[in-house]
Amino acid sequence: MAPGVSSQPFDLAATSTARWMTLHLRLAVPLLIVLFCGSFAAATLFQIRQSQAQALSIAAQYEARRARDLAAVTGGALDRFAEAGALYAGDPAAPLTSPGLLNIAVFDRNGAGSTALHPDSAMPLLPPEALKGQRAVFRFGPEAALTFARGGKVILVLFDPNALVPASLSADAAIAGRDTILGGITGEKTGAPVAGWPLTASVAIDSGAASWAGALPLTLFIVLGPAIAGGWLAALFAGSFERQRKAASAIRALKTTLPAEARLLVRLAAAERGAVEAARAKSEFMAHMSHELRTPLNAVIGFSEVIANEMFGPAGHPKYAEYAHDIAQAGRGLHARIDDILEFANIEAGHYPLELAPVELSELAAITVDEHRGRAFSRRVRLEMGFAEPGLVIADPMAVRRALAHLIANALAYTGEGGAVLVEVWVEESCGLVRVADSGAGYSGAEQRKAGRAFQRFDRPGSVTGAGLGLAIAMELTRRMGGAMQFTNTGPQGTVMDLRLPGLNQKLTVVNEVGPDRFARRKGTTP
Numbered sequence: 001m002a003p004g005v006s007s008q009p010f011d012l013a014a015t016s017t018a019r020w021m022t023l024h025l026r027l028a029v030p031l032l033i034v035l036f037c038g039s040f041a042a043a044t045l046f047q048i049r050q051s052q053a054q055a056l057s058i059a060a061q062y063e064a065r066r067a068r069d070l071a072a073v074t075g076g077a078l079d080r081f082a083e084a085g086a087l088y089a090g091d092p093a094a095p096l097t098s099p100g101l102l103n104i105a106v107f108d109r110n111g112a113g114s115t116a117l118h119p120d121s122a123m124p125l126l127p128p129e130a131l132k133g134q135r136a137v138f139r140f141g142p143e144a145a146l147t148f149a150r151g152g153k154v155i156l157v158l159f160d161p162n163a164l165v166p167a168s169l170s171a172d173a174a175i176a177g178r179d180t181i182l183g184g185i186t187g188e189k190t191g192a193p194v195a196g197w198p199l200t201a202s203v204a205i206d207s208g209a210a211s212w213a214g215a216l217p218l219t220l221f222i223v224l225g226p227a228i229a230g231g232w233l234a235a236l237f238a239g240s241f242e243r244q245r246k247a248a249s250a251i252r253a254l255k256t257t258l259p260a261e262a263r264l265l266v267r268l269a270a271a272e273r274g275a276v277e278a279a280r281a282k283s284e285f286m287a288h289m290s291h292e293l294r295t296p297l298n299a300v301i302g303f304s305e306v307i308a309n310e311m312f313g314p315a316g317h318p319k320y321a322e323y324a325h326d327i328a329q330a331g332r333g334l335h336a337r338i339d340d341i342l343e344f345a346n347i348e349a350g351h352y353p354l355e356l357a358p359v360e361l362s363e364l365a366a367i368t369v370d371e372h373r374g375r376a377f378s379r380r381v382r383l384e385m386g387f388a389e390p391g392l393v394i395a396d397p398m399a400v401r402r403a404l405a406h407l408i409a410n411a412l413a414y415t416g417e418g419g420a421v422l423v424e425v426w427v428e429e430s431c432g433l434v435r436v437a438d439s440g441a442g443y444s445g446a447e448q449r450k451a452g453r454a455f456q457r458f459d460r461p462g463s464v465t466g467a468g469l470g471l472a473i474a475m476e477l478t479r480r481m482g483g484a485m486q487f488t489n490t491g492p493q494g495t496v497m498d499l500r501l502p503g504l505n506q507k508l509t510v511v512n513e514v515g516p517d518r519f520a521r522r523k524g525t526t527p
Contacts, residue, residue, distance in 0.1 A: 395502075415438045
Protein backbone atom coordinates (compact mmCIF):
# COMPACT_ATOMS: atom_id res chain seq x y z
CA MET A 1 0.00 0.00 0.00
CA ALA A 2 1.28 3.49 -0.87
CA PRO A 3 2.40 5.68 2.01
CA GLY A 4 -0.29 7.93 3.37
CA VAL A 5 -3.15 5.76 2.06
CA SER A 6 -5.33 4.46 4.88
CA SER A 7 -6.95 0.99 4.73
CA GLN A 8 -9.77 2.03 7.07
CA PRO A 9 -12.41 2.61 4.31
CA PHE A 10 -11.73 -0.82 2.86
CA ASP A 11 -11.95 -2.42 6.32
CA LEU A 12 -15.23 -0.64 7.03
CA ALA A 13 -16.67 -1.76 3.69
CA ALA A 14 -15.65 -5.37 4.30
CA THR A 15 -17.07 -5.25 7.84
CA SER A 16 -20.40 -3.79 6.70
CA THR A 17 -20.66 -6.36 3.92
CA ALA A 18 -20.00 -9.22 6.33
CA ARG A 19 -22.56 -7.80 8.79
CA TRP A 20 -25.18 -7.48 6.01
CA MET A 21 -24.57 -11.08 4.87
CA THR A 22 -24.91 -12.31 8.45
CA LEU A 23 -28.21 -10.50 8.97
CA HIS A 24 -29.60 -11.42 5.55
CA LEU A 25 -28.36 -14.98 5.35
CA ARG A 26 -31.32 -16.22 3.30
CA LEU A 27 -30.50 -13.69 0.56
CA ALA A 28 -26.72 -13.87 0.83
CA VAL A 29 -26.44 -17.64 0.36
CA PRO A 30 -28.39 -17.78 -2.95
CA LEU A 31 -26.44 -14.74 -4.18
CA LEU A 32 -23.11 -16.40 -3.39
CA ILE A 33 -24.28 -19.63 -5.04
CA VAL A 34 -25.27 -17.73 -8.21
CA LEU A 35 -21.91 -15.93 -8.33
CA PHE A 36 -20.06 -19.16 -7.65
CA CYS A 37 -21.88 -21.07 -10.38
CA GLY A 38 -21.56 -18.10 -12.76
CA SER A 39 -17.77 -18.07 -12.45
CA PHE A 40 -17.62 -21.80 -13.12
CA ALA A 41 -20.02 -21.42 -16.07
CA ALA A 42 -17.71 -18.79 -17.60
CA ALA A 43 -14.76 -21.12 -17.11
CA THR A 44 -16.79 -23.90 -18.73
CA LEU A 45 -17.54 -21.84 -21.84
CA PHE A 46 -13.90 -20.81 -22.14
CA GLN A 47 -12.79 -24.44 -21.82
CA ILE A 48 -15.33 -25.54 -24.44
CA ARG A 49 -14.06 -22.93 -26.92
CA GLN A 50 -10.45 -23.91 -26.30
CA SER A 51 -11.30 -27.58 -26.77
CA GLN A 52 -13.25 -26.81 -29.94
CA ALA A 53 -10.35 -24.86 -31.45
CA GLN A 54 -7.90 -27.61 -30.54
CA ALA A 55 -10.17 -30.28 -32.02
CA LEU A 56 -10.52 -28.29 -35.25
CA SER A 57 -6.74 -27.95 -35.51
CA ILE A 58 -6.23 -31.70 -35.00
CA ALA A 59 -8.97 -32.52 -37.52
CA ALA A 60 -7.41 -30.15 -40.10
CA GLN A 61 -3.98 -31.77 -39.67
CA TYR A 62 -5.44 -35.26 -40.05
CA GLU A 63 -7.44 -34.34 -43.16
CA ALA A 64 -4.43 -32.59 -44.72
CA ARG A 65 -2.44 -35.80 -44.36
CA ARG A 66 -5.34 -37.74 -45.90
CA ALA A 67 -5.47 -35.24 -48.80
CA ARG A 68 -1.76 -35.82 -49.49
CA ASP A 69 -2.29 -39.57 -49.46
CA LEU A 70 -5.25 -39.19 -51.84
CA ALA A 71 -3.17 -37.02 -54.19
CA ALA A 72 -0.35 -39.59 -54.19
CA VAL A 73 -2.71 -42.47 -54.98
CA THR A 74 -4.43 -40.44 -57.71
CA GLY A 75 -1.11 -39.47 -59.28
CA GLY A 76 0.03 -43.10 -59.30
CA ALA A 77 -3.20 -44.22 -61.01
CA LEU A 78 -2.93 -41.50 -63.67
CA ASP A 79 0.70 -42.42 -64.29
CA ARG A 80 -0.34 -46.04 -64.88
CA PHE A 81 -2.99 -44.96 -67.38
CA ALA A 82 -0.38 -42.74 -69.10
CA GLU A 83 2.11 -45.64 -69.26
CA ALA A 84 -0.58 -47.83 -70.85
CA GLY A 85 -1.29 -45.07 -73.41
CA ALA A 86 2.41 -44.68 -74.24
CA LEU A 87 2.77 -48.47 -74.56
CA TYR A 88 -0.15 -48.60 -77.01
CA ALA A 89 1.24 -45.66 -79.03
CA GLY A 90 4.56 -47.48 -79.40
CA ASP A 91 3.08 -50.92 -80.11
CA PRO A 92 -0.72 -51.13 -80.78
CA ALA A 93 -0.50 -54.92 -80.45
CA ALA A 94 1.01 -54.81 -76.95
CA PRO A 95 -1.18 -56.35 -74.18
CA LEU A 96 -2.80 -53.83 -71.79
CA THR A 97 -3.88 -54.88 -68.28
CA SER A 98 -4.51 -51.58 -66.41
CA PRO A 99 -7.79 -51.81 -64.37
CA GLY A 100 -10.33 -49.11 -65.25
CA LEU A 101 -8.86 -48.47 -68.72
CA LEU A 102 -11.66 -47.95 -71.28
CA ASN A 103 -10.06 -46.72 -74.52
CA ILE A 104 -6.87 -45.21 -76.00
CA ALA A 105 -6.52 -42.97 -79.03
CA VAL A 106 -3.42 -41.51 -80.70
CA PHE A 107 -3.51 -38.12 -82.52
CA ASP A 108 -0.97 -35.97 -84.26
CA ARG A 109 -0.15 -32.46 -83.10
CA ASN A 110 -2.89 -31.05 -85.34
CA GLY A 111 -5.55 -33.18 -83.68
CA ALA A 112 -6.01 -35.67 -86.51
CA GLY A 113 -6.62 -39.19 -85.28
CA SER A 114 -4.54 -42.11 -86.40
CA THR A 115 -5.32 -45.19 -84.31
CA ALA A 116 -7.65 -46.16 -81.41
CA LEU A 117 -7.92 -49.18 -79.14
CA HIS A 118 -11.69 -49.33 -79.76
CA PRO A 119 -12.37 -47.40 -82.99
CA ASP A 120 -16.15 -47.80 -82.73
CA SER A 121 -16.38 -46.09 -79.34
CA ALA A 122 -17.07 -42.37 -79.01
CA MET A 123 -14.04 -40.29 -78.15
CA PRO A 124 -13.93 -36.73 -76.78
CA LEU A 125 -12.39 -33.83 -78.63
CA LEU A 126 -8.90 -32.87 -77.64
CA PRO A 127 -8.77 -29.79 -75.36
CA PRO A 128 -6.64 -26.83 -76.53
CA GLU A 129 -3.96 -27.42 -73.90
CA ALA A 130 -3.46 -30.99 -75.21
CA LEU A 131 -2.64 -29.66 -78.72
CA LYS A 132 -0.06 -27.41 -77.06
CA GLY A 133 1.66 -30.44 -75.56
CA GLN A 134 0.35 -29.89 -72.00
CA ARG A 135 -1.13 -32.53 -69.80
CA ALA A 136 -4.89 -32.35 -69.24
CA VAL A 137 -7.52 -34.34 -67.29
CA PHE A 138 -11.23 -33.75 -67.88
CA ARG A 139 -14.65 -35.40 -67.70
CA PHE A 140 -16.35 -37.03 -70.66
CA GLY A 141 -19.85 -37.86 -69.48
CA PRO A 142 -19.68 -40.55 -66.78
CA GLU A 143 -16.08 -41.26 -67.82
CA ALA A 144 -12.84 -39.30 -67.55
CA ALA A 145 -9.96 -38.73 -69.95
CA LEU A 146 -6.34 -37.68 -69.76
CA THR A 147 -4.08 -36.40 -72.52
CA PHE A 148 -0.31 -35.98 -72.80
CA ALA A 149 2.27 -35.53 -75.57
CA ARG A 150 4.88 -38.13 -76.44
CA GLY A 151 7.26 -38.09 -79.49
CA GLY A 152 5.25 -35.64 -81.59
CA LYS A 153 1.98 -37.42 -80.83
CA VAL A 154 -0.90 -36.61 -78.50
CA ILE A 155 -2.20 -39.62 -76.61
CA LEU A 156 -5.71 -39.66 -75.12
CA VAL A 157 -6.63 -42.28 -72.51
CA LEU A 158 -10.29 -42.80 -71.55
CA PHE A 159 -10.76 -44.38 -68.07
CA ASP A 160 -13.27 -45.00 -65.29
CA PRO A 161 -12.85 -42.24 -62.64
CA ASN A 162 -13.92 -44.65 -59.86
CA ALA A 163 -10.77 -46.67 -60.56
CA LEU A 164 -8.50 -43.82 -59.54
CA VAL A 165 -8.64 -44.45 -55.77
CA PRO A 166 -10.26 -47.04 -53.48
CA ALA A 167 -13.80 -46.25 -52.30
CA SER A 168 -12.69 -46.05 -48.65
CA LEU A 169 -10.20 -43.31 -49.50
CA SER A 170 -12.62 -41.26 -51.60
CA ALA A 171 -15.22 -40.77 -48.84
CA ASP A 172 -15.85 -37.02 -48.21
CA ALA A 173 -13.18 -36.25 -50.84
CA ALA A 174 -12.95 -34.82 -54.35
CA ILE A 175 -10.45 -34.82 -57.22
CA ALA A 176 -10.84 -31.80 -59.48
CA GLY A 177 -9.06 -29.74 -62.08
CA ARG A 178 -10.94 -27.69 -64.59
CA ASP A 179 -13.73 -30.28 -64.04
CA THR A 180 -14.62 -32.35 -61.00
CA ILE A 181 -13.24 -35.76 -61.84
CA LEU A 182 -14.37 -37.68 -58.78
CA GLY A 183 -16.54 -36.97 -55.68
CA GLY A 184 -17.65 -33.63 -54.36
CA ILE A 185 -17.35 -31.55 -51.16
CA THR A 186 -19.45 -28.87 -49.50
CA GLY A 187 -18.15 -26.89 -46.55
CA GLU A 188 -14.67 -26.45 -45.20
CA LYS A 189 -11.93 -28.51 -46.90
CA THR A 190 -8.19 -28.92 -47.31
CA GLY A 191 -6.31 -30.01 -50.46
CA ALA A 192 -3.05 -31.23 -51.96
CA PRO A 193 -1.85 -31.07 -55.62
CA VAL A 194 -1.52 -34.25 -57.67
CA ALA A 195 2.11 -34.52 -58.73
CA GLY A 196 2.58 -34.27 -62.50
CA TRP A 197 -1.08 -33.59 -63.31
CA PRO A 198 -3.24 -30.43 -63.25
CA LEU A 199 -5.45 -31.78 -60.46
CA THR A 200 -6.03 -31.15 -56.77
CA ALA A 201 -7.13 -33.76 -54.23
CA SER A 202 -9.42 -32.19 -51.61
CA VAL A 203 -10.77 -33.66 -48.36
CA ALA A 204 -13.59 -32.29 -46.18
CA ILE A 205 -12.67 -31.30 -42.62
CA ASP A 206 -14.82 -33.13 -40.08
CA SER A 207 -16.34 -30.26 -38.10
CA GLY A 208 -18.35 -32.74 -36.05
CA ALA A 209 -15.17 -33.76 -34.24
CA ALA A 210 -15.02 -30.22 -32.84
CA SER A 211 -18.68 -30.06 -31.81
CA TRP A 212 -19.18 -28.73 -28.30
CA ALA A 213 -22.32 -30.82 -27.76
CA GLY A 214 -20.41 -34.07 -27.38
CA ALA A 215 -18.01 -32.68 -24.80
CA LEU A 216 -20.60 -30.63 -22.93
CA PRO A 217 -21.89 -33.33 -20.49
CA LEU A 218 -18.40 -34.30 -19.37
CA THR A 219 -17.29 -30.68 -19.14
CA LEU A 220 -20.36 -29.73 -17.11
CA PHE A 221 -19.77 -32.68 -14.79
CA ILE A 222 -16.09 -31.82 -14.26
CA VAL A 223 -16.46 -28.05 -14.01
CA LEU A 224 -19.98 -27.45 -12.66
CA GLY A 225 -19.99 -30.50 -10.36
CA PRO A 226 -17.78 -28.87 -7.73
CA ALA A 227 -19.79 -25.64 -8.05
CA ILE A 228 -23.10 -27.38 -7.37
CA ALA A 229 -21.62 -29.43 -4.55
CA GLY A 230 -20.06 -26.31 -3.03
CA GLY A 231 -23.34 -24.41 -3.31
CA TRP A 232 -25.24 -27.26 -1.67
CA LEU A 233 -22.70 -27.44 1.18
CA ALA A 234 -22.88 -23.67 1.58
CA ALA A 235 -26.66 -23.82 1.86
CA LEU A 236 -26.39 -26.70 4.34
CA PHE A 237 -23.88 -24.91 6.53
CA ALA A 238 -25.84 -21.67 6.26
CA GLY A 239 -29.01 -23.42 7.42
CA SER A 240 -27.15 -24.99 10.33
CA PHE A 241 -25.63 -21.64 11.23
CA GLU A 242 -29.04 -19.95 11.07
CA ARG A 243 -30.60 -22.58 13.34
CA GLN A 244 -27.76 -22.17 15.83
CA ARG A 245 -28.17 -18.39 15.68
CA LYS A 246 -31.90 -18.66 16.36
CA ALA A 247 -31.27 -21.07 19.24
CA ALA A 248 -28.70 -18.69 20.71
CA SER A 249 -31.11 -15.78 20.32
CA ALA A 250 -33.84 -17.79 22.07
CA ILE A 251 -31.49 -18.65 24.93
CA ARG A 252 -30.51 -15.01 25.30
CA ALA A 253 -34.18 -14.03 25.23
CA LEU A 254 -34.98 -16.57 27.93
CA LYS A 255 -32.10 -15.34 30.07
CA THR A 256 -33.34 -11.77 29.80
CA THR A 257 -37.00 -12.70 30.32
CA LEU A 258 -38.59 -11.03 33.30
CA PRO A 259 -40.16 -13.21 36.04
CA ALA A 260 -43.65 -12.13 34.99
CA GLU A 261 -42.99 -13.12 31.41
CA ALA A 262 -41.53 -16.45 32.56
CA ARG A 263 -44.67 -17.15 34.56
CA LEU A 264 -46.74 -16.29 31.49
CA LEU A 265 -44.79 -18.81 29.41
CA VAL A 266 -45.36 -21.46 32.07
CA ARG A 267 -49.08 -20.68 32.03
CA LEU A 268 -49.19 -20.96 28.25
CA ALA A 269 -47.50 -24.37 28.40
CA ALA A 270 -49.94 -25.52 31.08
CA ALA A 271 -52.87 -24.23 29.02
CA GLU A 272 -51.68 -26.15 25.99
CA ARG A 273 -51.33 -29.34 28.02
CA GLY A 274 -54.78 -28.74 29.52
CA ALA A 275 -56.27 -28.32 26.03
CA VAL A 276 -54.87 -31.69 25.00
CA GLU A 277 -56.31 -33.32 28.12
CA ALA A 278 -59.64 -31.57 27.58
CA ALA A 279 -59.85 -32.84 24.00
CA ARG A 280 -59.23 -36.39 25.19
CA ALA A 281 -61.76 -36.03 28.04
CA LYS A 282 -64.31 -34.66 25.55
CA SER A 283 -63.91 -37.69 23.30
CA GLU A 284 -64.27 -40.08 26.22
CA PHE A 285 -67.31 -38.17 27.52
CA MET A 286 -68.99 -38.29 24.11
CA ALA A 287 -68.37 -42.03 23.82
CA HIS A 288 -69.77 -42.68 27.33
CA MET A 289 -72.83 -40.42 27.01
CA SER A 290 -73.68 -41.68 23.50
CA HIS A 291 -73.74 -45.22 24.85
CA GLU A 292 -75.94 -44.14 27.79
CA LEU A 293 -78.37 -42.39 25.43
CA ARG A 294 -78.63 -45.26 22.98
CA THR A 295 -79.83 -47.79 25.61
CA PRO A 296 -83.09 -46.04 26.60
CA LEU A 297 -83.64 -44.94 23.00
CA ASN A 298 -83.94 -48.58 21.94
CA ALA A 299 -86.81 -48.97 24.39
CA VAL A 300 -88.53 -45.85 23.01
CA ILE A 301 -88.29 -47.17 19.46
CA GLY A 302 -89.46 -50.65 20.43
CA PHE A 303 -92.51 -49.57 22.43
CA SER A 304 -93.53 -47.01 19.81
CA GLU A 305 -93.48 -49.72 17.15
CA VAL A 306 -95.63 -51.94 19.41
CA ILE A 307 -98.21 -49.16 19.76
CA ALA A 308 -98.05 -48.25 16.03
CA ASN A 309 -98.61 -51.89 15.00
CA GLU A 310 -101.36 -52.33 17.70
CA MET A 311 -99.86 -55.64 18.74
CA PHE A 312 -101.97 -55.78 21.95
CA GLY A 313 -105.18 -54.43 20.49
CA PRO A 314 -106.54 -51.15 19.15
CA ALA A 315 -104.99 -47.99 20.54
CA GLY A 316 -108.43 -46.39 20.87
CA HIS A 317 -107.87 -43.61 18.36
CA PRO A 318 -106.19 -43.63 14.90
CA LYS A 319 -104.02 -40.65 15.84
CA TYR A 320 -102.32 -42.68 18.58
CA ALA A 321 -101.01 -45.17 16.01
CA GLU A 322 -99.94 -42.31 13.73
CA TYR A 323 -98.10 -40.54 16.55
CA ALA A 324 -96.45 -43.78 17.63
CA HIS A 325 -95.23 -44.29 14.06
CA ASP A 326 -93.77 -40.77 14.04
CA ILE A 327 -92.10 -41.42 17.40
CA ALA A 328 -90.52 -44.62 16.08
CA GLN A 329 -89.31 -42.90 12.92
CA ALA A 330 -87.84 -39.99 14.87
CA GLY A 331 -86.24 -42.43 17.30
CA ARG A 332 -84.60 -44.37 14.51
CA GLY A 333 -83.21 -41.13 13.05
CA LEU A 334 -81.91 -40.09 16.46
CA HIS A 335 -80.50 -43.59 16.94
CA ALA A 336 -78.58 -43.33 13.65
CA ARG A 337 -77.12 -39.96 14.64
CA ILE A 338 -76.09 -41.29 18.06
CA ASP A 339 -74.46 -44.27 16.33
CA ASP A 340 -72.42 -41.89 14.19
CA ILE A 341 -71.42 -39.82 17.23
CA LEU A 342 -70.52 -42.96 19.18
CA GLU A 343 -68.46 -44.32 16.28
CA PHE A 344 -66.61 -41.02 15.79
CA ALA A 345 -66.00 -40.67 19.54
CA ASN A 346 -64.63 -44.21 19.75
CA ILE A 347 -62.26 -43.44 16.87
CA GLU A 348 -61.17 -40.18 18.49
CA ALA A 349 -60.68 -41.83 21.90
CA GLY A 350 -58.66 -44.73 20.47
CA HIS A 351 -61.33 -47.40 21.16
CA TYR A 352 -61.53 -48.52 17.52
CA PRO A 353 -58.61 -50.94 17.02
CA LEU A 354 -57.59 -51.78 13.48
CA GLU A 355 -56.18 -55.11 12.34
CA LEU A 356 -54.42 -54.69 9.01
CA ALA A 357 -54.32 -57.70 6.69
CA PRO A 358 -54.44 -58.44 2.95
CA VAL A 359 -58.07 -58.08 1.83
CA GLU A 360 -59.86 -58.29 -1.52
CA LEU A 361 -60.96 -54.71 -2.17
CA SER A 362 -63.47 -55.48 -4.95
CA GLU A 363 -65.31 -58.03 -2.77
CA LEU A 364 -65.66 -55.55 0.10
CA ALA A 365 -66.96 -52.91 -2.31
CA ALA A 366 -69.50 -55.33 -3.83
CA ILE A 367 -70.78 -56.35 -0.37
CA THR A 368 -71.18 -52.73 0.68
CA VAL A 369 -73.04 -51.87 -2.54
CA ASP A 370 -75.43 -54.78 -2.01
CA GLU A 371 -76.19 -53.58 1.53
CA HIS A 372 -77.31 -50.18 0.20
CA ARG A 373 -79.42 -51.33 -2.76
CA GLY A 374 -82.61 -51.25 -0.69
CA ARG A 375 -82.00 -47.66 0.40
CA ALA A 376 -81.18 -46.65 -3.17
CA PHE A 377 -84.36 -48.32 -4.43
CA SER A 378 -86.50 -46.52 -1.84
CA ARG A 379 -85.01 -43.19 -2.91
CA ARG A 380 -85.45 -44.11 -6.61
CA VAL A 381 -81.70 -43.74 -7.23
CA ARG A 382 -79.80 -46.16 -9.46
CA LEU A 383 -76.88 -47.73 -7.52
CA GLU A 384 -74.52 -49.75 -9.71
CA MET A 385 -71.20 -51.55 -9.38
CA GLY A 386 -69.06 -50.64 -12.38
CA PHE A 387 -65.52 -51.74 -13.19
CA ALA A 388 -64.19 -53.94 -10.36
CA GLU A 389 -60.58 -55.05 -10.74
CA PRO A 390 -59.63 -57.88 -8.35
CA GLY A 391 -56.60 -57.35 -6.15
CA LEU A 392 -55.33 -57.23 -2.58
CA VAL A 393 -54.68 -54.22 -0.38
CA ILE A 394 -53.47 -53.90 3.20
CA ALA A 395 -56.42 -52.72 5.31
CA ASP A 396 -58.92 -53.60 8.03
CA PRO A 397 -61.98 -55.17 6.32
CA MET A 398 -64.56 -53.78 8.76
CA ALA A 399 -63.04 -50.30 8.59
CA VAL A 400 -63.06 -50.42 4.77
CA ARG A 401 -66.74 -51.43 4.74
CA ARG A 402 -67.61 -48.67 7.23
CA ALA A 403 -65.77 -46.03 5.20
CA LEU A 404 -67.40 -47.17 1.94
CA ALA A 405 -70.80 -47.32 3.63
CA HIS A 406 -70.50 -43.69 4.71
CA LEU A 407 -69.37 -42.62 1.22
CA ILE A 408 -72.25 -44.44 -0.50
CA ALA A 409 -74.76 -43.17 2.06
CA ASN A 410 -73.48 -39.64 1.56
CA ALA A 411 -73.77 -39.99 -2.23
CA LEU A 412 -77.34 -41.33 -1.96
CA ALA A 413 -78.31 -38.52 0.42
CA TYR A 414 -77.14 -35.81 -2.01
CA THR A 415 -78.49 -37.48 -5.18
CA GLY A 416 -82.03 -36.62 -6.16
CA GLU A 417 -84.74 -38.92 -7.46
CA GLY A 418 -83.80 -40.42 -10.84
CA GLY A 419 -80.08 -39.93 -10.26
CA ALA A 420 -77.31 -42.52 -10.25
CA VAL A 421 -74.42 -43.59 -8.03
CA LEU A 422 -71.54 -45.60 -9.56
CA VAL A 423 -68.89 -47.53 -7.56
CA GLU A 424 -65.68 -48.67 -9.31
CA VAL A 425 -62.49 -50.38 -8.09
CA TRP A 426 -58.92 -50.32 -9.42
CA VAL A 427 -56.00 -52.16 -7.81
CA GLU A 428 -52.32 -51.61 -8.60
CA GLU A 429 -49.09 -52.71 -6.96
CA SER A 430 -48.72 -49.49 -5.01
CA CYS A 431 -52.33 -48.82 -3.99
CA GLY A 432 -55.98 -49.69 -4.39
CA LEU A 433 -58.62 -47.14 -5.41
CA VAL A 434 -62.38 -47.15 -4.81
CA ARG A 435 -64.28 -44.41 -6.64
CA VAL A 436 -67.82 -43.40 -5.67
CA ALA A 437 -69.35 -41.06 -8.25
CA ASP A 438 -72.82 -39.54 -8.02
CA SER A 439 -74.96 -37.21 -10.09
CA GLY A 440 -76.03 -35.03 -7.19
CA ALA A 441 -75.75 -31.27 -6.70
CA GLY A 442 -72.01 -31.36 -5.91
CA TYR A 443 -70.16 -29.08 -3.48
CA SER A 444 -69.36 -25.40 -3.62
CA GLY A 445 -65.83 -24.09 -3.07
CA ALA A 446 -66.52 -23.17 0.55
CA GLU A 447 -68.12 -26.57 1.19
CA GLN A 448 -65.13 -28.38 -0.31
CA ARG A 449 -62.82 -26.66 2.17
CA LYS A 450 -65.04 -27.70 5.11
CA ALA A 451 -65.94 -31.22 3.96
CA GLY A 452 -64.55 -33.95 6.17
CA ARG A 453 -64.70 -31.93 9.38
CA ALA A 454 -66.82 -33.20 12.23
CA PHE A 455 -70.43 -31.97 12.41
CA GLN A 456 -70.26 -30.19 9.05
CA ARG A 457 -73.66 -30.47 7.34
CA PHE A 458 -74.52 -29.25 3.86
CA ASP A 459 -78.30 -29.19 3.50
CA ARG A 460 -79.88 -29.57 0.08
CA PRO A 461 -83.52 -29.10 -0.95
CA GLY A 462 -85.29 -32.45 -0.87
CA SER A 463 -82.47 -34.32 0.88
CA VAL A 464 -82.18 -35.51 4.46
CA THR A 465 -78.74 -35.05 6.00
CA GLY A 466 -77.34 -36.63 9.14
CA ALA A 467 -75.16 -35.27 11.90
CA GLY A 468 -72.35 -34.33 9.54
CA LEU A 469 -70.04 -37.15 10.63
CA GLY A 470 -70.12 -39.55 7.67
CA LEU A 471 -67.25 -38.02 5.70
CA ALA A 472 -65.30 -37.32 8.90
CA ILE A 473 -65.52 -40.99 9.96
CA ALA A 474 -64.62 -42.23 6.47
CA MET A 475 -61.61 -39.92 6.23
CA GLU A 476 -60.39 -40.76 9.74
CA LEU A 477 -60.66 -44.52 9.18
CA THR A 478 -58.90 -44.24 5.82
CA ARG A 479 -56.11 -42.15 7.34
CA ARG A 480 -55.64 -44.62 10.21
CA MET A 481 -55.22 -47.43 7.65
CA GLY A 482 -52.47 -45.49 5.86
CA GLY A 483 -54.69 -44.37 3.00
CA ALA A 484 -56.10 -41.06 1.77
CA MET A 485 -59.35 -39.62 0.47
CA GLN A 486 -59.98 -37.00 -2.15
CA PHE A 487 -63.13 -35.67 -3.71
CA THR A 488 -63.76 -33.38 -6.66
CA ASN A 489 -66.74 -31.91 -8.46
CA THR A 490 -67.27 -33.18 -12.00
CA GLY A 491 -69.16 -30.13 -13.19
CA PRO A 492 -72.33 -28.28 -12.29
CA GLN A 493 -73.65 -31.57 -10.90
CA GLY A 494 -71.93 -34.61 -9.52
CA THR A 495 -69.22 -35.48 -7.04
CA VAL A 496 -66.41 -38.05 -7.29
CA MET A 497 -65.03 -39.52 -4.05
CA ASP A 498 -61.71 -41.41 -4.27
CA LEU A 499 -60.61 -43.71 -1.44
CA ARG A 500 -57.01 -44.94 -1.73
CA LEU A 501 -55.51 -47.74 0.35
CA PRO A 502 -51.89 -48.99 0.40
CA GLY A 503 -50.99 -52.01 -1.71
CA LEU A 504 -49.03 -55.05 -0.61
CA ASN A 505 -45.66 -53.31 -1.03
CA GLN A 506 -46.69 -50.36 1.16
CA LYS A 507 -47.82 -52.11 4.29
CA LEU A 508 -48.48 -49.86 7.30
CA THR A 509 -48.74 -50.98 10.92
CA VAL A 510 -51.28 -49.11 13.06
CA VAL A 511 -50.46 -48.76 16.77
CA ASN A 512 -53.49 -48.11 18.99
CA GLU A 513 -52.45 -46.32 22.14
CA VAL A 514 -54.07 -43.84 24.49
CA GLY A 515 -52.48 -40.42 24.21
CA PRO A 516 -51.78 -37.68 21.67
CA ASP A 517 -49.84 -40.09 19.44
CA ARG A 518 -52.10 -43.09 19.99
CA PHE A 519 -52.54 -43.62 16.25
CA ALA A 520 -48.91 -43.35 15.18
CA ARG A 521 -48.05 -45.24 11.97
CA ARG A 522 -44.87 -47.10 11.27
CA LYS A 523 -43.83 -48.09 7.77
CA GLY A 524 -42.92 -51.72 7.25
CA THR A 525 -42.24 -54.13 4.44
CA THR A 526 -44.34 -56.99 3.27
CA PRO A 527 -42.51 -60.34 3.67
